[in-house]
Amino acid sequence: MSEAIVSARGIVKAFQVGDRSLEVLHGVALDVGRGELVGVMGASGAGKSTLIQILGLLEEPTAGEVLFEGRSAWKATVAERARLRNERIGFVFQFYHLLPELTAVENVVLPAMIGRSFGAWRAARPDLVARAEAALARFGLAERLKHRPAQLSGGERQRVAIARALFLDPPLIIADEPTGNLDSATGEKVLDLLLTERESRGLSMVLVTHDERLAARCHRVVTMADGRIAGDARTTTARAAAR
Amino acid sequence: MYRTFLAWRYLAARRTNVIGIVGIMVGVGALILILSIMTGFLLETKRSLRGTLSDLILEPIHVPDREGRTIPYDPEPALAVVRADPRVAAACAQLTWYGILGQSGRDAALANMRMADAQSGKLSGVKLVGIDVADEFAATNFRAALESTPRFAGSRVADLDDPFAPPPGYAPEGRMLPTCIVGEQLASAWNLRRGSEIEIVTGVPDPLTGDFPVNNRRYVVVGTFRSGENEMDLEKIYFERAELADFLSSERRFSQILVRLHDYARDGKAVRDELSAKLHAAGLVKFADGREVRTWEDFRRSLLGAIENERVLMAIMLSLVVVVAAFTIFAILSMMVTEKRRDIGILSALGATPGGVTSLFLWIAFLDALIGAVLGAVLGVLGALHIDRIERWLSSVLGVQIFNRNVYLFDHIPAVVNPLWVAVIVLGAFACTLLFAAIPAWRAGRLDPLEALRYE
């Protein structure tokens, strides 16, 4: 694997609960290479979500450094970090997190809207909407373009969320139990979709999962326990890919 | 870009915004409507307050000094000085005094009843005004007051050019009575018409001897006048100045000189001050400080001030409506921020900055204010322009007369829309709303986005 897209060094994260400080991560280091698919496993409460939110620049570490594409992310300005989240990172959450007032297409183009001024959006709009519609069609949602999230099933919602995460072609995808809220058959399908897209685009991805079979499809599995990395192993998939 | 887009979406999706918009609309509309009507009333009242008041009023103080000398009792020297000023268009002298109005002969019983009634009895205290007809017509609006159609009872004088001529067909049994013209409301109260006979009692205390001789004289009414000024139409009786002076048998031949200027707005105060100085130099007014020469506004200062005050007070009170409306926006937006925590988290994950989130909520408030203030301004202005028709319609629908045209002596509800006020009100509503909205909007930007993303 070439140089890392994101690397975390000596990450400590403590939460202030009342007047006590609760340390959740105790000095975690993790590199995610370009094009690498990293699975994160571990017991509930081990700190998986906290870690990937730090990798995704959503949460500031109490101590330690996050280098995103070689630059220290928390030394950058708020606006620069927002821009990185907008253009360089795609998020897929367990609970989809679509905006309920927007249609499927509007949810998908939202990242493009956030990054653009009024004029730029107006100019690019027809093109962007066509792209969003094509992406949704490819995910089997051609008949659901104008539906609101409330009118979609869980699997459909997650597919919309995946289309949104991929819309601006970010080099890094962060997915926190993307199938955790779906039945296994639907979850399987949605995950296939996500992994196929990742594969064809050659994206880096950090995937939190409790599913051993799914972990086996990753290049590398990081196991967390009590806020530390307990194991970091390459899988057979990785060896197959390397060959 | 997403800010305007989402602001519209949230606005459309959240019915509660309608409450805020309607609140702002009502506040702005009511403020514009009521201020316009107040302004209209102020102008109209100013106009009618003026009544037959002239531009300048000279009231010499005729107090004798120790040797019994006073400034001249005759108006001619002062009139000459006044008329010499090229900015003066016309001037006239008036003699005014007080009297008690009554009736004798076959009307005595009725008059007695009227005067005994505490309510209408006050109508017998009258102001007697002696005028020189030609001078009066040139300097004041009295001719117009004689010409205007009586609104209540009363009748116009027969000959406008010689108003004090005995009424046509008047053939008294005994001596020919001197004539007078009464205000139309007084005529209405006393049931007077052309040819009615009245009796007036008056007295003039003598400053030198200390005597207070009382006179009475009978007059015949030759007509009524309507100035539009309540006070004047209710308590004034006009005579020829020579006749009144004779009745009073006082040395004083005039009480005041009324001056009409070519351009009051431009020259009023300057002419007042110069005339005062000139008249004092000529020994025609007693004091050098100018208290005897005043503009009509000096005369009505306290009344005009009171109305202006009332308008300002009203504006302040109604501004509270706008503040309350802006506060509803605050409440609605606060609710929305709480409700939309998850969305804020999502937007943040998708690359929105805290500033962007804050401005999204400010946009919502801005749109609320925009729609509310524009609708309010349109409704307020339209309402003000058509208030008369609206009032008539409402009165006919409700069956209650809302605006009593007899009380106000204007036959329409006056409303003047001042574009500057409208602009100030609209901008004020905007500023107020955005100020209130800034608090929840700022809070939205500072929310921890992750907090909301952890759970469904």
Ligand SMILES: Nc1ncnc2c1ncn2[C@@H]1O[C@H](COP(=O)(O)OP(=O)(O)OP(=O)(O)O)[C@@H](O)[C@H]1O
């Ligand atoms: N905002 C917070 N304040 C206080 N404690 C927190 C906060 N967020 C997480 N924690 C704590 O940090 C620990 C790790 O949480 P985290 O969500 O990272 O676990 P996880 O490995 O993702 O668990 P799961 O598999 O259940 O999702 C937990 O003990 C949790 O209670």
Ligand SMILES: [Mg+2]
């Ligand atoms: Mg988790």
